[in-house]
Amino acid sequence: MTDHLKPGSTIGILGGGQLGRMLSVAAARLGLKTHIFEPSADAPASHVAYRVTTANYDDTNALVTFARSVDVVTYEFENIPTEALDIIESICPIRPGRRALAISQDRIAEKAFLSQIDIKVAPYAQIDSVENLQAALTTIGAPSILKTRRFGYDGKGQVRITDAGDAESAYAALKGAPAVLEGFVNFEREISVIAARGIDGAVVCYDPGENVHKDGILDTTTVPATLAAGQHMDAVLMAGKILNALDYVGVMGVELFVTPEGLIVNEIAPRVHNTGHWTQNASVVDQFEQHIRAVAGWQLGDGQRHANAVMTNLIGDDVLSYADFTGAGLHLYGKADVKPGRKMGHVNRISPIE
């Protein structure tokens, strides 16, 4: 650990949402400071950060000042403009690195990368026109899902195609954005592995969690996931393979489908992940601290869990019942306005392992 950031150093975080907020708190626990870069005022992370820059990602001066004030930069979301990253990287390191970011920004690049390292993904085709889409539907078939290549999250930028005849309306719905057609995967369950890789190449994975979505948004993650022993190991090995192939530094969320034909990777996110929030109350070193440890060049912490856990998101009005959770780990994000579909907080309920 000769090369790590000493306590008192500052980590720059791009994005001031709840993930940035919880990263800030984890950094503070390790005696590290954070500087948040975020376009909107009064963002959740700004309430607990050492320093905040409120500026847009095209504000070169602000980016330069920000990068000069910190020792390393990380991020809480993946859709950061390339130009902003170029400016920052000319001044200080960005972790996780640019390759992971580029891949996760583009569904085609992501699937190509995963296929290349022999990790199974859903059948897919690049879509740039209605003709394209019609042709792809003859091989991939329906039901299938048309997704924008970039900037999709929480079910946004997606259209489900149940019949090949829907091609035209589906394509129109994405308003000409470059897209990908994904074959529908008939999965038994969705799981995710929160994996971390240190600057020394060490990999630590948390036990896989089982995810249930509601209206396209994560509702619950339950740990342990219902998995055969072999599947547990497969999932962890796949996550490790992805991190190693990218020479990754930090925490990654890897979403997988469990199918009768084995595990299929649905998506990777080069950051702390909503499906890893359970670690806050069921592990001594949670995903946020693990990410901070990695980007600060510290040795990773123990990823063992000491309890079973169910994480439940508080979406929109759900948060109004916050007073009811006196026996669980309650985490509110400090967002001023309650809006439908908005992630306002989450609750972790833990129980003894067996």
Added chain:
Amino acid sequence: MTDHLKPGSTIGILGGGQLGRMLSVAAARLGLKTHIFEPSADAPASHVAYRVTTANYDDTNALVTFARSVDVVTYEFENIPTEALDIIESICPIRPGRRALAISQDRIAEKAFLSQIDIKVAPYAQIDSVENLQAALTTIGAPSILKTRRFGYDGKGQVRITDAGDAESAYAALKGAPAVLEGFVNFEREISVIAARGIDGAVVCYDPGENVHKDGILDTTTVPATLAAGQHMDAVLMAGKILNALDYVGVMGVELFVTPEGLIVNEIAPRVHNTGHWTQNASVVDQFEQHIRAVAGWQLGDGQRHANAVMTNLIGDDVLSYADFTGAGLHLYGKADVKPGRKMGHVNRISPIE
């Protein structure tokens, strides 16, 4: 819960040390903001607070502005000047209330209060002169401890008297400060109970921890403490009695001696307490969140622990080994300078209950 602070409200905290820092983080977890009032710049709590006022306790304008900007005021240390409290209380509530604060600021008042509610304390006498002290030594005897009535902590402001002939030099060592002579208690162990009382009068106690000091400073707290079942219950009932008698709102640290003649209360602290830091990694709702819940008028959380724990303070140079703690809960306070005897952080090691 009609009268509680809604998420987004602000809690003012007097004092910006590590306790204020950890209170700030706990408040953030519940969607509450904190405003720290602290004379020194770059204090630990300032790194994670929503707002910071750097001013002295005799700065009336700063106190007024501070009190007007918050919904309730709490504190992380007990030696706050009365005038500052008067100014604040004319504008917004202070929790825990003034009586607890007055009692804990004065060892004589504390012992008188405890005796009055039939809680056993060490034999003691008020000391205002050498003659006083010599007389008191004839009844209390030696060994005994001469302590200043006010402003003592971590073994400061204390002189041990091993022989009645030391009276003069001991009295001189306290430089004429009003003092108390305490009979030496031949205890088997020191324990503490971290107890909380809500605005609705509900009391929640954490399991007693067993404390070991080194050079007058807390070294470790181990939970569970080695206690007979009856002693465990006695300790918890005594803590509850103290909180109820004071109509207390918040967390209190109650230090007790376990003696062959039963439990003796050594000291009470009307705030979160170093001997309760283990709750951060062994309970879902830790002492900091519990205190915030109480002062915000929320229902208290579950004080159950899900693990055994050993908390070890990192004092002075101890902190330099921070990189070694990858399997434990590491908490660093963000203090810039390492000094001998200075609390720099702590480590919580947890293990399964049986």
